[in-house]
Amino acid sequence: MGLIGSILVLSFLIFFHELGHFLAAKLFGVRVEAFSxxxxxxxIFKKQIGETEYSLRPIPLGGFVQLKGQSDIDPKLRNEDKDSLYGIAHWKRLVILAAGSFFNLLLAFLLFMAIxxxxxxxxxxIVGKVQENMPAALAGLKSGDRILEIDGEKIVTWNALSSVIAESKGTLEIVFLRNNQEFITRITPKLGESKNLxxxxxxxPLVGISASGDVEIVSYSFLDSMLYAFRETKESxxxxxQSIEKIFVGVVPLSEVGGVVSIVSITKKATELGIVTLFAFSAxxxxxxxxxxxLPIPAxxxxxxxxxxxxxxxxxxxxxxxxxRLSMAGWIVLLGLMGLGFYNDILRIINGTMPF
Known part of the structure; x- marks a missing residue:
């Protein structure tokens, strides 16, 4: 069931992307010839409704919307009829082209909101260890203190605490709980060396504390869940x-690039770990x-x-x-990346490191 579930999840994500293109095209009067x-x-299945053929095809990890006048394989088929992608105003075409990605980000937002x-x-x-002679220790924080607010911002997770400190520019006013009593202190982080992802x-900026490791189920109100979803979508x-940049500059090795096998495998694992994990990974x-x-790749x-x-x-x-020529170059780049991902997946399977 996990494998079937992972394929269904990926198919839905692709469907939602193509739905964005489809609805935007319909909005501006562009003829949609096929939705697959x-x-x-x-x-496997097809049905003609009006001007559009709706179909289900055997390779589930993909999909497409065919708009009149558009061809990724042969751009020479372009035409400028009034109901064509290239027969409408440029700004309308931009909206149609960006709508798929916008719908993917919208879906991620909705999934994060549900989470x-x-x-x-x-x-x-909750503070675990406090380093000696660091700002937190000098300000009087101790192990077991629970941070409630920083500069008036409510803090409910360690990740939020870490982010606020990392982005700080000066002294922070911290409200914390100790023995069921609230206290206020002021801390000025100091620059130190750390590791990124x-x-x-x-x-x-560092203050010299580490997490206690305590875990709780954290949920939000409707409004706060919207803010949480926006923040998570932006950070993702x-x-x-950043990952794309690190691959290009060589910080992340090409061997870390994954393909569809990795995606299906991890999605399968996520479906087995519960609805929250599945929603998070799907987002x-x-x-x-x-x-x-x-990405500015012609394909x-x-x-x-x-x-x-x-x-x-x-x-x-x-x-x-x-x-x-540019479209063909784009396809070469795209197929090369897909091939690299598939090659790495095969190596992981051979080496027994693929998380099936």
């Missing part, structure tokens, strides 16, 4: 962009799909957005030959 979940020439309402296990902001040494997007994959589709939505912006600025349309 899955790839392949064979159609906030349901509640999830979180490290709570990619193992790099960085300089950041930043993390993906991350949805953000991933949204951000990666905006992706981001590439088409770049072409459209070029037309808007230069008032010229790239030659058909230029579009063709």
């Amino acid at each position: 979940i899955g790839f392949g020439k064979t159609r 906030g309402l349901m509640g999830k296990n979180e490290l709570v902001p 990619f193992g790099e040494s960085i300089e950041r 997007s930043k993390l993906i962009l 991350l994959i949805s953000v991933n799909l949204g951000i990666l589709n905006l 992706l939505d981001g590439g088409h957005i770049i072409f459209t912006l070029y037309e808007m600025v230069s008032k010229r349309i790239p030659t058909q030959e230029t579009l063709y």
Whole structure:
């Protein structure tokens, strides 16, 4: 059931992405010729409704919306009819092209919001060890103190505490609980060396405390869950962009790039760990799909957005030959990345490190 569940989850994420393109195209009068979940020439199911053929195809890890006048394989098929993607105003085309990624980010937001309402296990902001001669110790914090507020901002998780300290610019007013009594102290973090998620040494504000390790189920009100969802979606997007940057500069080795096998495997594991874990991982994959589709690669939505912006600025349309060559180059890059991910997945399977 886990494998079937993982495929269904990924199919839904792709469906939601394509739904964004579909609805935006319909809004601006662009003809949608096909809406497919899955790839392949064979159609397991198909139904013609109006001008659109809806189909289900055998390769589930993908999908597409075919708009009139658009062809990623052969851009020479472009036309400028009034109901074509290239027959409408440039700004409308940009909305249609970006709508898929927007829907992925919207879905991630909704999933994170659901997590906030349901509640999830979180490290709570209870102080464990306090380093001597560091700002926290000098301010009187002790092991067992629970941080309640920092500069008027309510703190309910250790992650939130860590983020506020990392972004601090000066002295912080901290409200903490000790023996069921509230106390206030002021702490001025000092710069020190730490490690980021990619193992790099960085300089950041530190106060000299570590978490006690206590875990509680933390949930939020409706409004707070919206704020939580926005923050998580934003941070997930930043993390993906940083990961892409670190791959290009060599901090993250190419051997860490995963393919569809890794995604299915991890999603399968997430489905077995409960609804909250599944929602969290699905939200991350949805953000991933949204951000990666905006990369300026001609075969992706981001590439088409770049072409459209070029037309808007230069008032010229790239030659058909230029579009063709750039599209083919984009497909080579895209297929190369997919091949690298698949190759790494095979190595993980052979080495027994794939989490099936």
